[in-house]
Each structure stands twice: as structure tokens, then as C-alpha cells.
Amino acid sequence: MENILIVGKVWPEPNSSAAGMRMMQLIEFFIGRGNDVTFVSTAKHSEFQEDLSAYDLTYDFVSLNDSSFNKLVEEKNPKAVIFDRFMTEEQFGWRVMESCPKALRILNTEDLHFLRDARHRAVKKGVEIDLINYRSEMQLREIAAIYRSDISLMISDYEVELLHSIYGLPKEKLLHVPLFDEKIIDQVGFDDRADFMFIGNYRHEPNWDAVRYLKSTIWPLIRKKLPKASLKIYGAYCSEKVYQLTNERERFMVIGRAEDAKEVTKKARVSLAPIRFGAGIKGKLIEAMCCGTPSVTTSVGAEGMILEGLWGGFVTDEPESFAERAIELYREESTWIKAQKQGFELLEKRFSKERAFSDFKDFLDENCDLNDLRKKSLVGSILQHQSFQASRYMSIWIEEKKRNGRGGS
Numbered sequence: 001m002e003n004i005l006i007v008g009k010v011w012p013e014p015n016s017s018a019a020g021m022r023m024m025q026l027i028e029f030f031i032g033r034g035n036d037v038t039f040v041s042t043a044k045h046s047e048f049q050e051d052l053s054a055y056d057l058t059y060d061f062v063s064l065n066d067s068s069f070n071k072l073v074e075e076k077n078p079k080a081v082i083f084d085r086f087m088t089e090e091q092f093g094w095r096v097m098e099s100c101p102k103a104l105r106i107l108n109t110e111d112l113h114f115l116r117d118a119r120h121r122a123v124k125k126g127v128e129i130d131l132i133n134y135r136s137e138m139q140l141r142e143i144a145a146i147y148r149s150d151i152s153l154m155i156s157d158y159e160v161e162l163l164h165s166i167y168g169l170p171k172e173k174l175l176h177v178p179l180f181d182e183k184i185i186d187q188v189g190f191d192d193r194a195d196f197m198f199i200g201n202y203r204h205e206p207n208w209d210a211v212r213y214l215k216s217t218i219w220p221l222i223r224k225k226l227p228k229a230s231l232k233i234y235g236a237y238c239s240e241k242v243y244q245l246t247n248e249r250e251r252f253m254v255i256g257r258a259e260d261a262k263e264v265t266k267k268a269r270v271s272l273a274p275i276r277f278g279a280g281i282k283g284k285l286i287e288a289m290c291c292g293t294p295s296v297t298t299s300v301g302a303e304g305m306i307l308e309g310l311w312g313g314f315v316t317d318e319p320e321s322f323a324e325r326a327i328e329l330y331r332e333e334s335t336w337i338k339a340q341k342q343g344f345e346l347l348e349k350r351f352s353k354e355r356a357f358s359d360f361k362d363f364l365d366e367n368c369d370l371n372d373l374r375k376k377s378l379v380g381s382i383l384q385h386q387s388f389q390a391s392r393y394m395s396i397w398i399e400e401k402k403r404n405g406r407g408g409s
Helices: 018-032 068-076 086-099 113-125 137-148 157-165 205-225 261-265 283-290 319-331 333-350 358-365 370-375 378-403
Strands: 003-008 036-041 057-061 080-084 104-108 151-154 174-176 196-199 231-234 252-256 270-273 295-297 313-315
Touching: 003 018, 003 068, 003 086, 018 036, 018 104, 018 283, 036 068, 068 086, 080 086, 086 104, 086 137, 104 137, 113 137, 113 205, 151 157, 157 174, 174 358, 196 205, 196 261, 196 283, 205 231, 205 252, 205 270, 205 319, 231 261, 261 283, 270 283, 270 319, 283 295, 283 333, 295 319, 313 319, 313 333, 319 333
Parallel strands: 003 036, 003 080, 036 057, 080 104, 104 151, 151 174, 196 231, 196 270, 231 252, 270 295, 295 313
Antiparallel strands: none
């Protein structure tokens, strides 16, 4: 039985975020292959994390800047190590190189953090983003981690093409592995649904921005035509600043965490997702399709999701058009049913479990020659060498400080 080690940035919360859903899908994929899976993280445990004791795996806490991780890697001797996001690869990649050089190193990007950051900056400045000439420390760090890794799992094919065509990364280092889900059985009809909804994790800045944008710009336009409809805001980690947006007179209601996201989604008539910046693909929009709930979103929201022109609703970036499309879906049953059917079709063609993991399964089954794979990436070898030396000596220095009681983290 081959060992698989997953180094998580956080403990997975599939009911709180798409990232948590993604991590659990990866865990279940490896368990399903018959692998001996170990999940570790430096993060504190969360009240809402998945109960990993219910799964056939081992899990534990690991410390930063501590050689005990090397001992763990040596003991497990994993066939592959999955780093959850580039920051985790920076922290632990060199230790895996040192302790188990023959392990396949896989970076789970979740989404491109530097792309989300670049778009956020552009929105704040009110300017168009120039990705060709864009440079930032985060961008350089993230791309370096992709080069150092043997393969990187990309949730969006848009991001695969962006990295290849604009930044010159070889396509053989990038593997498109999207989220997946399936249509729920107990669908609710048009007449039995009511109101609009938005759902998201409010530790994620694009969601907080979207709710404010709904409140200030989109919802007032919708309310003029649909004064009796309500907009219900759901999601994890609603802080006081989010709850303060509630206005009963305007029928703008912040509900907070939903015990079952699909249960509330299937009862809404229309899902609104005016995402102005971000990256990856949006779990909330896949969930809406599963629940047969048509959505209105932006080009950023639908990025990496549309196939053959299919979308379960409308995509538009202009607030007036966004509101008009939302009103049309809410009022017109025929438009709503057409959007719902397209969502189901897109779900089957693009986000089924079989399709999502097909290429990844093939890659793992090929038993690729690691030496050959690594020889093809001179840039990766250079960055591995430089990172190994820099990270190693910095970590040893911090560990020594801790050992001598002089602080450090």
C-alpha cells in the first residue's frame, strides 16, 4: 500500500468553503485508490472542521521549523506529498527534498493567490488589470513553488492557460483538476421557491466585497422592481461588520452560517454572485447548479466554469444588466427553467467526479520517471537548489533559537 502525505494549510472545512470541499475530495480520492493517507497541519483545530476520525486515514499536528517533520517523512516514506497552497510548499518542500527525495511533490494550488491579489488591487484603484506586466512578491513566490513542484493541481483551466501563455510555465507541470458535485435528488419547483440569496465564507475578501456591492449597488436596483422579494445572505464566519448590513425595511437579511448550504440554496429562486475579484472556480456556483438554482454572476465569477456556452443563468459585469437579469430569472418561469436545465447539463459535462479526477488518475497510474520529469525542468531544479539552501538554514536558525529559549516561530 503506497503512503500519501498531505500537508494542509488548515484543517478542512467543506461546509465553510470551496477550499475545504476540495481538500476532502482529494482525501477521499486517495483513500478510494487504496492509499495509506496521512493528513497533517500546523493550524489550530477549528470548531467547524471535518471529523477526520470518520475516515480511514491518520492525522496529526505538526510544528513549523521543527525537524520532527523530517522524521515523520522518513518514517512514512510517502510515494507522494501534497502541499496545500504555495505557502505550505515554501515551509515544508525543502524538508521533503531532504528526507524523501524520491517522493512525488504535488502542489494543490486551490486557486492562484497572486491573481486574486492583483484583481483586488485593480478593483480598489478602479483600473483595468494588466496581467502581462503585473509583478508582485506573491506572484514570484507562487510561481516559484509551482516550478519547484513536480506537478501542480489547478482548479481552473483558465489559470492553466494564464500560467502557460502569459508566464511561460510548461503545461506538463500543470494539471487541471476541478471541483466536482452532482445534482441533488429532491429538487424544488419554481413556484415553491422564494427570494434571492448569496452565500460565502467571509474570511475570504472577495465574498465580503460582493456583499457590500450587493448592498450598495445591485440590491437597490432589484428592489425597485421587486419590492416584496428579500435577499438572504448566508455564510461562514460572519463578523459583526457583516451582520450590521442587515436592513429589514430593505429586505436585506444577513442570516449567517447555514447548517446545510444545499438545503437553503434549493429553496432560493435565484442565487446572486457579483464577484468583482478572485480566482479559481466558485463552489457556491457549482452548488447552485446542483440545487437547480439559476444564478447571476460576473465574468470573474464564471471564469473557468463555462463550457460550450453553457451557464445556469446569466453572466454580466454591469450592475444595471446584472439587476435586470436577476429580475428576469425571478419573474419568468420559462427563463428560469431554461437556466436550470443548462446548469444541470454543465454540471454533468464539466463537474462530474469521473471527469474531474480522470487526468490526475492517469498521471498517477503512469508511474512517471521522477528523474526524467525533473530533468525537463531546469528552472525548477535551480529554484529547488536555491530554496533548499535558504529555507534550510533559516529554519535551522529558528529551531535553534527555540531550543535555546530565545523565541522564534
